């Protein structure tokens with residue numbers, strides 16, 4: 001028997017490297033993504049997008065498009081369904097002729113084939129009245145403002161003590177500005193929807209979403225519907241990385257288009273280029289970091305002031321300065337966020353919004369400060385390890401950053417590292433190593449329910465409207481259910497990914513396992529109580545129970561975070577400036593890992609995306625026209641196999657009894673935090689050149 005087969009038969013399946021239960025369906029093409037769902041008599045949609053950044057539509061000439069055989073209907077602001085006003089300027093599209101950013105949807109063509117729709121859309125003549133636009137983020141803009149809060153509900157600014165005074169009297173200080181560029185989520189499966197209205201006015205959406213109930217809850221009120229009149233089906237999702245967390249205008253547009261062809265489903269998969277305009281992205285960030293320390297390398301002051309962009313149609317405030325509130329001890333501290341509302345599409349979630357860019361500036365600054373204090377960067381971090389959460393004063397439920405740093409150092413071979421930068425040459429390459437920390441908070445989302453049914457035949461059906469965005473939810477929730485029911489995994493049938501199932505939060509903030517798992521454990525506990533009432537046997541009519549996510553009393557008593565340490569080896573070519581990373585190591589402390597195989601994939605994927613951020617990713621926004629010019633995978637390079645050498649991932653055996661009944665912290669986002677800083681620190685160690693703005697493109701080393 002293979003390990004995976006054994007796991008299927010064994011109770012207490014948590015921790016085993018079970019293979020994905022839906023894996024063979026995926027590789028045999030029988031696990032449908034959104035537009036692959038078989039529907040009767042489908043139609044196909046191609047959108048119209050604004051080619052100016054700001055202004056209004058003066059006229060739309062659709063006559064040539066209408067004349068094309070196979071064109072069924074053309075959607076424009078003139079015939080678009082009226083939407084209820086919900087205050088969501090991103091989604092309330094086609095309600096006027098105003099244009100607020102380049103790429104904004106203005107309508108589209110519904111046709112018998114995708115090719116006809118696309119061709120007909122190209123025949124539509126749009127005339128505009130153009131006004132001036134402004135898409136350039138700078139820290140010295142006069143119109144920066146302070147948002148009420150930052151994503152999702154963190155305080156915008158924090159301050160303790162006297163940072164300026166502490167910096168003035170510190171033995172060692174650092175004052176530097178770091179920046180990260182605009183970046184775009186690029187899941188393998190594009191954003192895609194099949195929308196269909198029924199005769200009685202209900203809407204069905206096969207949608208590539210991170211949360212079927214999130215989509216339902218957002219779309220229903222826009223169309224004046226009750227939530228239960230919108231049905232969302234999404235059993236398999238080919239990645240989202242946050243961009244499918246909240247619905248973007250493409251979902252609304254698909255539903256609008258379907259209104260024009262009653263009884264016929266409309267398929268609307270976005271092209272890769274369209275994804276660079278309307279489904280969210282990571283804001284560029286400008287991070288002013290100041291640190292002060294005494295002669296022993298103990299921090300007296302930490303300050304991080306962040307400037308980033310939002311849009312005019314809807315605010316999104318990335319919480320970039322939030323991790324600096326927790327990472328290191330210092331009596332004097334401040335953080336702030338300021339935004340510029342530009343004529344751009346709405347920024348949104350991208351894997352570890354906040355923590356990902358927020359662990360770049362400060363973790364490079366820690367490297368710079370360690371050097372300035374004459375300390376090894378690991379020793380410098382250890383000296384500034386807080387006893388309790390500096391922000392809340394609460395004890396940590398578990399905090400094993402130091403253990404990760406030490407274990408990583410041992411595995412990476414850090415002990416004989418020569419601290420001098422720019423002195424190790426191998427042929428045409430300068431070689432260096434670097435380290436940075438990782439962190440991500442433990443989030444639980446409210447509102448999930450799970451139903452478990454069992455029959456005298458001894459099978460257990462677990463129903464919850466959760467999502468698998470490629471992370472392994474199908475498998476891990478089955479393992480959690482089997483563990484809580486004390487039965488083998490092979491006796492559990494899980495159903496997720498539909499609003500026909502009990503209500504659930506979505507996949508976001510690495511909260512899935514915490515939220516859905518706790519809910520399933522609660523349902524399993526109720527089921528076992530009911531079984532006991534029946535003397536341990538299932539009555540002929542079966543048993544059905546519904547559990548809900550329990551209140552966790554410890555969330556107000558402990559600060560809950562996962563941590564990690566990432567080590568990088570960087571080679572920088574002395575002729576071309578190219579940076580190559582042959583080796584990455586990540587050691588994490590994230591509570592109990594539910595499935596060693598899918599868990600490793602999550603952390604490995606996060607680090608790969610972090611390496612991609614370090615070396616390549618940058619959306620280039622043309623200031624003259626207001627669009628991303630490198631809007632496809634040919635020009636927006638994402639790390640591929642050729643860019644990756646060895647990536648090693650492991651974790652400490654961490655037991656945290658406070659986070660949830662499984663003892664598991666989230667791992668979807670932890671792996672991307674800190675990677676870019678570790679690589680940047682390694683590139684400095686190689687060359688002596690300190691780059692403070694990502695990505696580490698060759699020009700910065702020449």
Ligand code: MOS
Pocket residue numbers: 210240241242243245349350351352353507508509510669
């Ligand atoms: Mo994640 S960016 O919260 O989906």
